[in-house]
Amino acid sequence: MDLVLAESDYRYGAxxxxxxxxxxxxxxxxxxxxxxxxxxxxxxxxxxxxxHVLVRTAKLRGLD
Known part of the structure; x- marks a missing residue:
């Protein structure tokens, strides 16, 4: 599953x-x-x- 994250949806990057x-x-x-x-x-x-990245839980709902 591919995912595109805004800066506010993951930690520590830009x-x-x-x-x-x-x-x-x-x-x-x-x-x-x-x-x-x-x-x-x-x-x-x-x-x-x-x-390896920390992702906001709400962005991962429904992914398995």
Whole structure:
């Protein structure tokens, strides 16, 4: 699943972040941010590499 995140939807970076989700660590209920392992994508869809990022939980609802 590919996901495009605004700067306010992930921690600690700047600008838009394009990801192909690999694994979501669901953690506990009520967590505002969840750790994600993903492949970062360029605007043209080509791969940059693997990243580990904290993503706002609301942006991950419905993804598995």
């Amino acid at each position: 600008g838009i972040l394009r990801l192909r989700i690999g694994q979501i660590d669901r953690g506990g209920d009520g967590d505002a941010w969840l750790p994600v392992r993903a492949t970062q994508l360029r605007g043209n869809g080509s791969e940059v590499g693997t990243v």
